[in-house]
Amino acid sequence: MSNLYLVYGDEGFLVDQKVKEIQTAFLGKNFDASHVEVIDGERASLSDIVYQITSVSMFSPQKVFLIKNLQGKGSRRKKQKEKSSDFSILEDALGLIPQETCVIFIYNSAKLEAGSVYSMLEGAVECFEFKSFSEWQKDEVLSHVLALVKAAGGNIKKDVAFYLIDLVGNDLRTLNSEIQKLVNYKGSGQTIDKADIDALVSPGSIGIFKLMTYLKQKDLRQTLNGYQKLRKFGEDPFSVLAMIGSTFRMMFQVKLLAGKLRDPFAIAKNLGSSPYYVKQILKEVNNFDLLELKDILLKVYGADTKIKTGFDKDAAMEILLSEICQDRNRIKLGSR
Secondary structure, three states: OOOEEEEEOOOHHHHHHHHHHHHHHHHHHHOOHHHEEEEEOOOOOHHHHHHHHHOOOOOOOOEEEEEEOOOOOOOOOOOOOOOOHHHHHHHHHHHHOOOOEEEEEEEOHHHHHHOOOHHHHHOOOEEEEOOOOOOOOHHHHHHHHHHHHHHHOOEEOHHHHHHHHHHHOOOHHHHHHHHHHHHHHHOOOOEEOHHHHHHHOOHHHOOHHHHHHHHHOOOHHHHHHHHHHHHHOOOOHHHHHHHHHHHHHHHHHHHHHHOOOOOHHHHHHHHOOOHHHHHHHHHHHHHOOHHHHHHHHHHHHHHHHHHHOOOOHHHHHHHHHHHHHHHHHHHHHHOO
16 A cells, blocks of 8 residues: 555545545554644654654554645746755655654645645645536436435435535535435434435535526626625635636537527536436527527626626626616627
8 A cells, every 4th residue: 555645626525534534544454643744744854754654663563644734935947847955855755754653745726736745745645636517417416315315314415416516516525514404404314305405505505606596697686695695704705707708608519509409408418417407508509599508608707707807896797787787689689
């Protein structure tokens, strides 16, 4: 079994799960919190880290070090393939780590891309990446939700699980939190239904995906209220804009293909998307024509340009949301 790992990605829940899995497998029956040490890689010096991970413990037969977000201080890149001199002592130390010691480097994607450690670690350790799920990857999210409900001791049907995902979004940490509440509320062995979700899922967790539902329904009041709630909870306007762009781009592509391919499975295969997601879009695109969808995509591009050139972010977003909600009536009136 390897004793050097790199675990990273935006999907923090899966990153944490993999780290726990490695710890358990390495320590086995010796697993104990005293055998695990967490190191803040943004604060600790490389020399201190190297000393700790290469030393043989006199008190513990096995040791696991979790090094989070290691950054080289003053690192520089002279050439694309040239590794930072800051990390040379760490690279040399990797071959000196005792077999009784396991070292796990943990990063979120942003931290990993910002540092120069990745090129050095990639060839020396076993790597695991966990990307956040896109909106069209609901089938993959579903499999995780079903497993989480089962692990918590509850039951849930697929359509109800999809309903929960539509409300909460694809973030597994948030979904797991809601699942724990739902199972505790219903009791072990009981089946979660939509009424339970409506009663228990907290308004703060009903985020960007619910906003998209309001937007596709042209509900201006709910759309603006939803956006303001997202901002209150710290959502970045660029994240909302990116979701609007990807959603309406997919709607445009599905609408375009629906005229040639009637089978949702054929459309999904053509787009490399989930059949469930395509079926959902096919229900929604009837409220839009191709001209309108194209116009919305142009407006999204325009809002992006405005924000990047200094226009107030929230003002630009609220104008965009208002235009999308009003666009359908304006286009239909103009076509008479």
